[in-house]
Amino acid sequence: MRIITVLIFLAVAFSSKAQTIYDIIIRNGKIIDGSGNNWYYSDVAIQDGKIVSISRSINQPAKRIIDAKGLIIAPGFIDVHTHLEGDEDKDPEAKSFIYDGVTTCVTGNCGSSHVDIGKYLRWVDSLKTSINIATLVGHNDVREAAMGKANRDATPQEMEQMKLLVEKAMKDGAVGLSTGLIYTPGVYSKTPEITELAKVAAKFNGLYATHMRDEGDSIEGAVNEALTIGREAKIPVEISHYKISGQQNWGKSKITVPLIDAARKEGLEVTIDQYPYTASSTTIGQLIPDEILADGEDSVKARLQNPQTRKYVVNYMLERLKKRKLKHFAYVVVAYHSADTTYNGKSVEEINLMKGRKHKAKDEAETVIDIMVNGGASAVFHGMSEDDIKRIMKYPFNMFASDATIRVLGRGMPHPRGYGTNARILSKYVREEKWLRWKRLSAG
Ligand SMILES: [Zn+2]
Known part of the structure; x- marks a missing residue:
């Protein structure tokens, strides 16, 4: 069974003209309208880019x-977790989304967005992108605007400034507040700071979307932090790219999915989203301790060139590798490194050997530090289990989301989720494995 997504809104405006010649009629398809209804057979008539009739049999000409x-x-899919920032004008047609059935993206996730949302929305409007774009306001950028990348609590004045920035963003049309609590500078903030800002977003009916503080060893604490913020700020919570990271944590979805379920039973409005792959994708800087990444690029470079600090970072990385029960950094694959594109698509283990270094994790850690000093890289991390993914997938208040930007064909070796999230759900998990049913897709 294949699927057609109708690349327009489902806002149906019924035409009263008897002899209209429609632009398009789609005949004989099964409709799944995304509202939770069962499928039904119907024709669909389209005029001037809008659906004007849905009826069992439309006989007018087209x-x-x-x-x-x-x-x-089906109506175009809404991708609730994307990162379009910086790529909006690379391909305004956004083919990587359109071909995957997506017609609306929510960007500004993981704490990373524009701060002046009004200006941003006017700019994306002028691009006439084929996808609709909504945005969250990102805590990391708001914090950076108020206090740089400092590794400390906000002063009362800085707190006030952040609140004003969030308020302005919400008034300008942001749909909520996002955090990225593993990234600088959000990683240096504590729960009360986020709660205060979430209260501002709540005043404007926004939601709180979070890339949690931890998705592995301490994931239960991180889920509870998100729920606490929801409870105290009285704001709906959306937990981003719900997953279990790290080989040593596999199976923990048996605990974390019921945590969400219990919160909903308590009356908290909480949802999750997920991409259907066992690898994640983020900056390679995630392998480096948080405190090394403070205060901006120059400070980070200076620290990483200090032999004492290098040693500390190498030991930290080796410790974490051991925790994963792995001997090499083969699970980390460089997606894009601008200083040397021959790295793209190769694992850290391979790059290390390519540089003529010893086949040792210690040397691989040094290679990662060198990549950081040379401008960093985006990377794909193979660290999840299929069982956890499938367990999370079954949860009814889960949405499928790509966590991707607009991909430009042929650039780097990016994570496939930017092209194939929905295609993979429909082909692998619905059609082939029958793990999800078509109806389930429209019920959550
Ligand atoms: Zn994220």
Whole structure:
């Protein structure tokens, strides 16, 4: 069974003209409308970019007729977790999303967004992107605007400034506040700071979307922090890319999914999203201790060139590798390193050997530090289990989301989720493995 997504809103405006010639009629398809209804057979008529009629049999003429026999017709998908920042104008057609059925993206996730949301929304409007774009306001950028990348609590004045920035962003059209609590400078903030800012977003009916402080060893504490913020700020919580990271933590979804379920039973409005892959993707800097990453790029470079600090960082990385029960950094694959593109698509283990270094984790850690000193890299981390993914997938208040930007074909070796999130859900988990049912896809 294939699926057609209708690349327009489902806002149905019924036309009263008897002899309209429609632009398009899609005939004979099964409709799954995304509202939780069962599928049904119907024709769909489109005029001036809008659906104007959904009816069992539409007999009027049309300029174009699409026969959808044996196919499913669905409204364009909403991708609630994307990172478009910096790539919006690279391909305004956003083909990597459109071909995956996505017509609306929520960006500004993981604490990273524009701070002036009004200006941002006017700019994306002018690009005439084929996708609709909504944005969150990111805590990391708000914090950086108020106090740089300092590794400390905010002063009362800085707190006030952050609140004003969030308030302005919400008034300008942000849909909520996001955090990225593993990234600088958000990683240096404590729960009360976020709660205060979430209260501001709540005043404007926003939601709180979070890349939690931990997705592995301390994940239960991180989930509880997100729920506490929801409870205290009285704000709906959306936990981003729900996963279990690190080989030593596999199976923990048996604990973390019920945590969400219990919160909902308590009356908290909490949802999660997920991409259907066993590898994550982020900056390679995630292998480096948080305190080394403070105060901006120059400070980070200076620290990493100090032999004492290098030693400390290498030991930290080796310790964490051991925890994962791994001997090499083969699970980390460079997606894009601008200083040397021959690294793209190769694991840290391979890059280390390519540089003629010893086949030892210690040397691989040094290689990672060198990559950091030379501008860093985006990387794909193979660290999840299929069982956890499938368990999270079954949870009804989970949404599928790519966690991707607009991909430009042929650039780097990015994570496939930027092209294939929904295609993979529909082909692998619905059609082939029958792990999810079509109806389930429209029920959550
Ligand atoms: Zn994230």
